[in-house]
Amino acid sequence: MNTENRENIGFKIISSMEIGSVEIVLGVRKGVLPQYVTWECRGGNDYYWGHYFSDLAAAQKDFCNRAYEKIEMREAFIDKNRHREEPEK
Numbered sequence: 001m002n003t004e005n006r007e008n009i010g011f012k013i014i015s016s017m018e019i020g021s022v023e024i025v026l027g028v029r030k031g032v033l034p035q036y037v038t039w040e041c042r043g044g045n046d047y048y049w050g051h052y053f054s055d056l057a058a059a060q061k062d063f064c065n066r067a068y069e070k071i072e073m074r075e076a077f078i079d080k081n082r083h084r085e086e087p088e089k
Contacts, residue, residue: 008047011037015063019070026063028056038062040070 003025006013011027023041034052036059041047051066053059 006044008039008045015060016041017063017067019067020074022070024063024067024070026059038066040066 003013003016006016006025008027010032011029013025013027015026017024021042023044025039025041025047027037027039029035034054036053036056038051038053038059039047040049051059051062053062
């Protein structure tokens with residue numbers, strides 16, 4: 001999803017990754033602590049489960065970890081459903 005001109009509660013969204021119907025975003029705001037946040041987001045404007053940071057590197061690490069966890073969960077769900085659809089031999 002395009003991050004240009006997206007904001008939530010004063011945080012400018014600077015990175016995002018869509019995984020299925022969920023998006024992981026990284027936001028920044030200047031001059032106020034905590035300065036960085038990661039959220040899950042649906043529909044481009046429904047932000048929830050914020051993790052707040054005063055350090056950019058920690059926020060970027062959390063962004064990557066959250067995205068990785070969602071990818072793992074999605075792959076496990078797909079594999080589980082694929083296995084159910086396979087006919088018995």
